[in-house]
Amino acid sequence: MIAEKKEVRPESPLIFEKSLPGRRGVRPPAVADVDLAELLGAENLRPEPPELPEVDELTLVRHYTGLSRRQLGIDVTFYPLGSCTMKYNPKVHEAAVALFADLHPYQAPETAQGALQLMYELQHDLSGITGMDATTLQPAAGAHGELTGILSIRAYHHSRGQHAQRRLVLVPDSAHGSNPATASMAGYAVKEIPSGPDGEVDLEALKRELGPHVAAIMLTNPNTLGLFERKIRQIAEAAHAVGAQMYYDGANLNAIMGVARPGDMGFDVVHLNLHKTFTVPHGGGGPGSGPVGVKKHLELFLPSPQVVRDGETYALDYDRPQSIGQVKSFYGNFGALVRAYAYIRMLGQEGIQKSAALAVLNANYLKELLKEQGYRIPFDRICMHEFVAQPPEGFKTVDIAKGLLELGFHPPTVYFPLIVKEALMVEPTETETKETLQTFAAAMGEILAKGKEWLEGAPYTTPVRRLDELQANRRPKLRWEKG
Amino acid sequence: MDYTPHTSQDLETMLTRVGAKNLRDLFGDLPQDLIFPDLDLPAPLTETEMMRHLRELAAKNSSAATSFLGGGLRAHYVPAAVVPLAARAEFISAYTPYQPEASQGLLQAIFEYQTMISELTGLPVSNASLYDGSTALAEGVLLALRETGRNKVLVSQGVHPEYRKVLKTYLDAIGAQLEEIGLEAGKTPTTQVSTEVGAVVGANPNFLGALENLAPLAEAAHASGALFVAVVDALSLAVLKTPGSYGADIAVGEGQPLGNAMAFGGPHFGLMAVKENLVRQLPGRLVSETTDVDGKRGYILTLQAREQYIRRGKAKSNITTNAQLTALMGAVYLAALGSQGLKEVAARSVVNAHQLAKRLTTIPGVRQITPRPYFCEFVLELPKNPSQVRSELAKRGIHAAVPLPSEYGHNLALFAATEVHTERDLAGLEAALREVLA
Amino acid sequence: MDYPDNLKYSKSHEWVRQDGDTVAVGITDYAQDQLGDVVFVELPSVGTTVSAGDSIAVVESVKTASDIYAPVAGEVVEVNVTLGDKPELLNSSPFKEGWMFKIRPSQSGGLETLMNAAAYRQFAESQ
Known part of the structure; x- marks a missing residue:
């Protein structure tokens, strides 16, 4: 049966449409009559001011509060987005960050010793958790970390006179799109390695591609099917035997955070997503932080500066002649570093390992519950922090996602990894209760029971229903125009 | 302390259901000699203890809230409304708005942000943000090189030295050449631009703070078929000529002065706006207005085929996570003022x-x-x-x-x-x- | 699904039509159906010299982007500028109004390696 459509789902006017000339919001300190033309030169001034919204403060507050109510986040509902690690972001982290808000990166280092100490300790802690020898905190996000890591590998090959011959980066066909995109940005050709029938990298196919022309292998472990690559040691040995470097994409580290260390498995470089594994809020798509850990032989190539300690004093070390250079202004997304530091300090080893284990338990439990509801699991064995499911024959994944929205849940990642048709990639994370998982599984069953016709029309009562994506792509309208 | 909700009864029920004896059992696929290593971390703290520890660390810093430090970031006042609104639970705890029906709040806010940045820069198309000013510059230059198919970049010494360093890292990666135009009496001289050059970069105001007339440099760039990239100070565009008006094809800049705390250097946001014809080359997310099945106005991510999760090795950039929340702070700030x-x-x-x-x-x-x-x-x-x-x-x-x-x-x-x-x-x-x- | 007899076909789902001393290239009905609604077409510049197998154009739909390869070596002599405004022609008229570009082959021949309609039909249906 088709659900009755709500007659009124209120329109949401743009803030520009609430604007009225002469309305004032926040007022900055007064400035006496000033002739900007005299100070700045009349020829440098814009003839018309920018058309920004003119609203009073209460209208401003209601506008953004209203927008927030048209938005789902982890704080609102279960958000099992695969490979995104949507775990709870502790509120105390926001209080922690506020303690460091008013520091300028160029203030004298002796007046920022607390901040530098925090960074120094975090470099150490992240190296410990990943099994690496050195860590840079500079990259602003996971993909930025990937670029930093791959450039460090490139600099390493360069230093050994092997850059010209090593022009290829290998990635599995189940890899995140950012891996091949990063390799391209670093000037490498990319080759995809097929997955075997067990969903893991096909070791023989990989070996056929390996040789002195390969710069690196980029791997996510567990992979995007949520499966641990059991032949990881053989892969690393084969790579190292031909002089290639092993790159660990940390997007899925939450499965094994502190339980097993990429460095111990044979990886030379790892990037972390502090906004996934270490509870920095995703913020609707950022900002994040993507520290990179490396083994000793790559340390010299990490970006400049690094935080160093001399006795009781912390300092920024710019004297790094073999460094790949700088990848971001200043020292990274410090605010994200404070949150990750607070998280690690509170959890300690015990809490970190327990969190990973319970992320895995939650995923396996939910996998069982979804099987019971009729969902198919293409690679059905003990999974890690996430798993890939498929709807029953005849149902489309996009409709499952839209049906879940109608029931108030955020859907899993859809149509990824590309190697599974109609994929639903589910990552519940460790911070969800058993009851939430049960309620979600029941909802997954309920939407199937409502039938295809209902699903194809869903959602019905969300702020908007299915949107015309074709129109948005053929004739994009990318800003408001005065009507 | 950690944030897992499992009781011992939960554990037992769930382990039984998945057919495992204990948690260690779940890691049977891993090399058994490697699991549960010693991590060399300090003992766990409660929330109270952790905050006390952080307050002690913070006490070793001195606030720069009324400082006279500059160079990309400055001590501007962040109105009290900005953080509570932008960091509302629904916004701060959301992922990238891939499911538009559940993300109209952010998508509309981004659409409004794009409009504001377009207004400030005098260029028609703004993306949803990049990491910061330095990486926005690097991405802007890469865009220009893709568009022109050329491999050389001219950058004024008036551009922030750290931005130039970051640019160099990105250009080295693809084997492109970087050449600098030295300042003369604190300003960028207009120079010859050869036909190998794909991007010419100037800053207004420049790193010394001086206002520059970049129009002749933009003209020289265009005369040889290169694109002109302007590095802007976002606040200055309240009063200064827009980069669009002096011929910039691409404007990039640091968003911190717009409602973001200095935070020891980040996170802030990088802004980027371009001419209409460059929209398909633009890195990062874009939001378009559209309509839903009932004909109602709504917002959605668009031109996603440029991005890494579709285009993989041929994407316009590898950028995924951007700086959405800090850009939202920028938008709230602009609307507040x-x-x-x-x-x-x-x-x-x-x-x-x-x-x-x-x-x-x-x-x-x-x-x-x-x-x-x-x-x-x-x-x-x-x-x-x-x-x-x-x-x-x-x-x-x-x-x-x-x-x-x-x-x-x-x-x-x-x-x-x-x-x-x-x-x-x-x-x-x-x-x-x-x-x-x- | 249409498979016009007067055309040659590649394994990457381009069709090729000999027009005097140039060849016109587009994507097949099967290809447009697989891609779904086309939203954008990136075309090569007129005057570009291409080798057979070069990726010289891109067809974007909402969720994918596909490279289009030059089926023969030669010079691009004309592109279908109408597609800039009307990319949907690739869906509505893949073999006629939706043609993409014309190449003047650098040497005669080169088309023998391509499939005829029957062979392509079999190939496409086995995908």
């Missing part, structure tokens, strides 16, 4: 900077390097090592005098003033500097 408020912030910063420069240049041995006209930052030559001066001032409770890299000359320091400063602050810095230099 409005055009008049933003102009007042800019004007008061400019006036304060000029008064400060006037005061400081009365000190013996201090000479202004930045030519007129300049915005709210300026460079002084000091009769003493600027790093020492900065430390001496800090001892007196004042943060000022960013030492300039030696490429600009000897004993140079950058000063900035903003709307937060009062007459008393300016006098205080003058007195302190007088003392330090005496």
